[in-house]
Structure formats: structure tokens, C-alpha cells
Amino acid sequence: MNHLVEVHNIGMKYQSLNGEITALEDINFSVQDGEFVSIVGPSGCGKSTLLSIISGLLVSTAGTVLLGGEKVTGTSGKVGYMLQKDHLFNWRTIYQNVILGLEIRKMLTPETKERALRLLKTYGLYEFKNKYPNQLSGGMRQRVALIRTLVTDPQILLLDEPFSALDYQTRLMVNDDIYAIIKKENKTALLVTHDIAESISMADRVVLLSKRPGTVKQIYAIKVNCANRTPLYSREAPEFRHLFQEIWKGLDVHV
Amino acid sequence: MSNLEPEISPPMTRTSAFSQEHKVYLRRLKMEKQWILFIQVVIFVVAIALWEICANAKIVDPFITSQPSRIIKTIIRLYEEGVLFQHIGITCLEAFVGFVSGTLLGTLIAIGLWWSKFLCKILEPYLVVFNSLPKIALGPVFIVWIGAGPAAIIVMTLAISLIVTVLEILNGFLAIDAEKIKLIQTFGGTKLHILTLVVLPASLPTIINALKINVGLSWVGVIVGEFLVSKAGLGYLIVYGGQVFKLDLVMTSVIILGVAATLMYQGVVFLEKLLVKNNL
Ligand SMILES: Nc1ncnc2c1ncn2[C@@H]1O[C@H](COP(=O)(O)OP(=O)(O)O)[C@@H](O)[C@H]1O
Numbered sequence: 001m002n003h004l005v006e007v008h009n010i011g012m013k014y015q016s017l018n019g020e021i022t023a024l025e026d027i028n029f030s031v032q033d034g035e036f037v038s039i040v041g042p043s044g045c046g047k048s049t050l051l052s053i054i055s056g057l058l059v060s061t062a063g064t065v066l067l068g069g070e071k072v073t074g075t076s077g078k079v080g081y082m083l084q085k086d087h088l089f090n091w092r093t094i095y096q097n098v099i100l101g102l103e104i105r106k107m108l109t110p111e112t113k114e115r116a117l118r119l120l121k122t123y124g125l126y127e128f129k130n131k132y133p134n135q136l137s138g139g140m141r142q143r144v145a146l147i148r149t150l151v152t153d154p155q156i157l158l159l160d161e162p163f164s165a166l167d168y169q170t171r172l173m174v175n176d177d178i179y180a181i182i183k184k185e186n187k188t189a190l191l192v193t194h195d196i197a198e199s200i201s202m203a204d205r206v207v208l209l210s211k212r213p214g215t216v217k218q219i220y221a222i223k224v225n226c227a228n229r230t231p232l233y234s235r236e237a238p239e240f241r242h243l244f245q246e247i248w249k250g251l252d253v254h255v
Numbered sequence: 256m257s258n259l260e261p262e263i264s265p266p267m268t269r270t271s272a273f274s275q276e277h278k279v280y281l282r283r284l285k286m287e288k289q290w291i292l293f294i295q296v297v298i299f300v301v302a303i304a305l306w307e308i309c310a311n312a313k314i315v316d317p318f319i320t321s322q323p324s325r326i327i328k329t330i331i332r333l334y335e336e337g338v339l340f341q342h343i344g345i346t347c348l349e350a351f352v353g354f355v356s357g358t359l360l361g362t363l364i365a366i367g368l369w370w371s372k373f374l375c376k377i378l379e380p381y382l383v384v385f386n387s388l389p390k391i392a393l394g395p396v397f398i399v400w401i402g403a404g405p406a407a408i409i410v411m412t413l414a415i416s417l418i419v420t421v422l423e424i425l426n427g428f429l430a431i432d433a434e435k436i437k438l439i440q441t442f443g444g445t446k447l448h449i450l451t452l453v454v455l456p457a458s459l460p461t462i463i464n465a466l467k468i469n470v471g472l473s474w475v476g477v478i479v480g481e482f483l484v485s486k487a488g489l490g491y492l493i494v495y496g497g498q499v500f501k502l503d504l505v506m507t508s509v510i511i512l513g514v515a516a517t518l519m520y521q522g523v524v525f526l527e528k529l530l531v532k533n534n535l
């Protein structure tokens with residue numbers, strides 16, 4: 001298997017008037033092509049920082065990131081990023097929101113427009129293409145946000161707690177929804193979350209980060225026994241509880 | 256168990272047949288609205304009538320308070336002399352030009368300050384001083400520099416409204432969610448993309464708000480300007496009327512001014528309805 005993402009010895013220090021904050025220290029892991037990897041860690045341990053570095057938005061103070069074998073030096077079309085909130089623009093229609101990335105990357109061609117419409121159609125949003133975001137439910141908005149990312153055809157999706165703004169029931173449903181889309185489109189994904197159950201339910205591997213300065217504490221391989229794996233079924237698999245206990249212990253939460 | 260069918264979103268669920276209670280509710284709302292309008296009209300009519308009656312009965316001195324009938328006569332006289340629309344036109348034009356240029360210039364400066372945080376930090380103390388300064392004090396300076404004419408009046412208007420506009424709009428720019436900007440950056444967007452795709456459209460409500468404040472400030476600027484320099488316009492009529500004790504002329508001008516300023520404000524409200532549909 002080839003490594004799509006390789007993170008080598010990444011370290012990050014933020015400078016501020018009050019001193020220096022070491023957010024990340026000596027992070028090493030990799031993501032294989034087609035894999036779904038979750039990163040779990042307590043809040044403030046540097047998860048968002050790590051994604052920003054992988055995407056090229058932020059320059060690390062130590063180490064290198066390789067994307068498809070090439071060193072990351074800035075943002076590129078290889079990476080699709082999904083943020084905590086959908087951030088759909090209320091002044092744009094659903095279709096106009098979906099083609100935002102194409103517009104910025106100057107990729108608007110008849111083919112890409114066609115792809116945008118096809119994705120909207122496949123994921124049940126075609127009839128809403130001329131509606132505005134405030135006419136959609138939270139789950140649908142998150143789906144539009146994913147399509148906005150997918151339409152630029154990235155090699156890897158970076159998801160930064162994209163479900164944390166949703167209420168619990170919606171979250172379970174959107175987990176399944178987004179997971180199904182990612183699998184159907186054959187995308188590699190790196191999901192950041194502070195929710196252990198969510199990380200297990202979706203991932204092939206879970207990378208556990210320690211609290212600040214974030215270091216890789218442990219990497220867990222997730223193998224769940226269910227015929228047709230979806231996040232919701234995974235939660236019912238017999239291994240689930242065991243994995244949860246293990247990661248929970250590793251996370252070492254103190255009140 | 257992936258659910259790929261669209262759910263019906265809450266704002267779109269609406270039953271077509273209204274219940275009896277809903278009809279009653281709507282009717283009550285409508286009644287209330289009509290009552291409010293009715294009472295508003297009554298207050299207006301009674302106030303005008305009282306003013307007229309008291310002046311006729313010499314309870315108040317119409318020489319000082321003027322009275323509705325004399326105001327109408329004054330308007331007719333100004334109209335027959337052919338100067339009514341000339342005065343209104345000049346003042347409105349000055350206010351409009353001051354208003355538009357204040358808004359445009361203010362937005363441009365705000366964009367500049369947003370673009371360069373460094374420039375913003377350098378200029379901050381100057382902005383604070385200019386914002387605190389009573390700009391009217393600069394009136395005589397403008398007259399000397401620019402000459403006693405409409406140009407000085409427009410500059411006066413600008414002086415009053417510009418800094419407020421800049422600060423208001425800049426605050427709007429800076430309040431934009433950093434994550435929205437990050438979104439643009441994840442697509443490799445430049446600063447110009449951030450400005451045109453997020454900052455300006457998201458700030459439209461702020462800009463409209465600045466417009467609303469500016470309408471009022473422009474009229475202040477124009478009237479002060481006309482007090483100081485002009486030979487025509489509503490401000491000039493007020494000063495002139497005051498000097499020769501023609502309170503009819505003063506009252507008439509104030510009332511026309513009120514109507515004109517309200518119309519301009521309503522124009523902005525209309526613009527808002529046109530533009531800010533989906534920015535909520
Ligand atoms: N721009 C910044 N300047 C200084 N410190 C920062 C900055 N961004 C994040 N940090 C700090 O780095 C640490 C990690 O932040 P973040 O990556 O957002 O954590 P997480 O996403 O895991 O909650 C936090 O303690 C945060 O305060």
C-alpha cells in the first residue's frame with residue numbers, strides 16, 4: 001500500500017507576547033490511500049493545528065509533511081478541508097455555494113459544473129440547488145459543505161470536527177451520511193474529533209494524541225465485525241465497547 | 256443505513272389549509288395594525304388643528320410659533336416666486352452628494368485599513384482624534400480653503416460623516432468569522448478573494464447600517480454648511496428667516512427639511528430590502 005500522507009516529526013510552537021506555546025511535538029504517522037483515519041485528543045491538544053499544517057495553511061516549526069510523496073509547502077488542490085461549521089454563505093444559492101472552490105481555483109468549466117450538478121443530484125440536493133442555505137436543515141447543510149469540498153476532486157479530505165456543531169441525533173445520522181458519501185466517492189479521509197465513539201465508529205485507524213503539547217500516544221487499528229459497515233452499525237459491533245475502553249484509558253481524562 | 260434522501264427542512268413545512276384559530280390570529284393582527292395607523296393619523300390631525308386654533312385664538316403668538324395656514328401660504332409664495340424647488344433642490348443635491356461620497360470614500364478607506372493591519376495600527380490614534388473632534392469647528396477652515404460655496408458644504412458633510420462611516424464599516428469587517436476566511440484559504444484563495452467573496456457580501460448589512468447613520472449626518476453637515484456659507488438652500492432660508500424674524504419661513508424650511516430627510520432615509524430602507532434578502 002502506498003502512503004498518501006506522511007507526517008514526519010512535526011512540531012509546532014506558537015509565539016505570543018506571553019511566551020511560547022508548544023502545540024505539537026514530534027508527530028509521526030501516515031495515512032494510506034483509501035484509508036479513513038481519526039485523530040482523537042483532548043481539546044486544545046493541537047488537532048486543528050495539525051490539520052492546518054497538513055493542508056499547507058500553516059507552516060510547522062519542525063518536521064515535514066509529504067502528500068503523495070511531495071513535500072507540502074502551501075495549500076494545494078490535493079487537499080479538501082471541511083470545517084466545524086458548514087459556513088455556507090447565506091447570500092449564495094446552494095449551487096453557488098457548491099462551486100465556490102471551483103471559482104477560487106479557477107476550475108469552472110462545463111465539465112466541473114456538470115460534476116457539481118451530478119453530485120447534487122446523487123446526494124438528493126438537486127431540487128434545492130436554487131434555494132438558499134437558510135432553507136435547509138443542519139444535516140443537509142453539512143452535506144452541501146461536503147459536496148463543496150468534493151467537487152474540486154481532492155485526494156484527501158481533512159475533516160476538523162465537522163459534526164460537533166450538530167445535536168446528538170442529527171450527528172449520528174450525519175455521521176452515516178458523510179461516511180457513505182466519502183466511501184462512495186472513494187476518498188481518503190483524516191477526521192479530527194474529541195468524541196471517542198465517533199472516532200471508532202468511522203475509522204480504520206485511530207491516532208490518539210496526548211494533551212498539550214500534543215504527541216502521538218498510541219495508534220489503534222479498528223477492526224469491527226459487521227457485514228455492511230456504517231458508523232451506526234459499528235457502534236453495535238461487539239468490539240466497540242472494548243475499543244472504547246482502551247482508548248478511554250489511553251486518553252487518561254481527569255476531572 | 257445511510258440516509259441520502261433529503262429531509263424536509265423546517266421553514267418549508269407549511270400546511271396549506273389554515274385552522275380557524277390561525278384566521279382569528281391573523282385578523283387580530285390586521286385590526287391592531289389598522290388601529291395604530293388610525294391613531295397616528297388622529298394625533299397628526301389634532302396637533303395641526305390645535306396649533307392652528309391656538310394661533311388664531313392668540314393663545315400662542317403666531318409671529319413666534321407660526322401656524323399651519325401661514326406655512327402653506329409661505330410654501331405657495333415661494334413657489335410663485337419660482338424659488339421653492341431651487342432651494343429644496345440645492346440642499347437635497349448637496350446632501351445626496353455628501354452622503355454618497357461619504358459612504359463610498361468611507362468604504363474604500365475601511366477596505367484599505369482592513370487590507371493592511373499595519374496601516375490600521377499606524378492611523379488608529381489619528382482616527383480617534385478626528386472622531387472625537389467636533390467637526391463643525393473646522394467649518395471656517397473649509398470656507399477659507401475651498402471658498403464659500405457648495406464645495407465647502409459638501410466637504411463639511413464629508414467631515415462629519417466620513418470617520419464614523421470608516422469606523423462602523425471597519426468594525427463590521429473585523430467581526431467576520433475567521434473560519435469563513437479560513438474556508439476561502441483552504442481553497443487557495445487570495446486576500447482579494449477573501450475581500451470580494453466573504454468580507455464585502457457579509458458586511459452588506461453593516462454597510463447599510465452605516466448608510467442609515469450617514470443619512471442623518473449628511474443633513475446635519477449640509478445645514479451647518481449652509482448656515483456658514485450659502486446664499487441658497489433650506490439652511491440658508493432658516494438662517495435668513497431667523498435674522499429678519501420671519502419665523503414662518505424658518506418653520507416652513509424645517510418642515511420641508513423633515514420631509515426630505517425622511518424620504519432619503521426611506522430610500523435607504525428600500526435599498527436594504529432590495530439587497531439584504533439572504534444575509535441574515
Ligand atoms: N494562532 C495561535 N497563536 C497562539 N496559540 C495558538 C494559536 N492557535 C492555536 N493556539 C494554541 O495551540 C493549542 C492547540 O490549538 P488547536 O490546534 O486549536 O487545538 P484543538 O483543535 O485540538 O482544540 C491551543 O492551546 C491554542 O491555544
Ligand SMILES: [Mg+2]
Binds near residue numbers: 047048049
Ligand atoms: Mg480544534
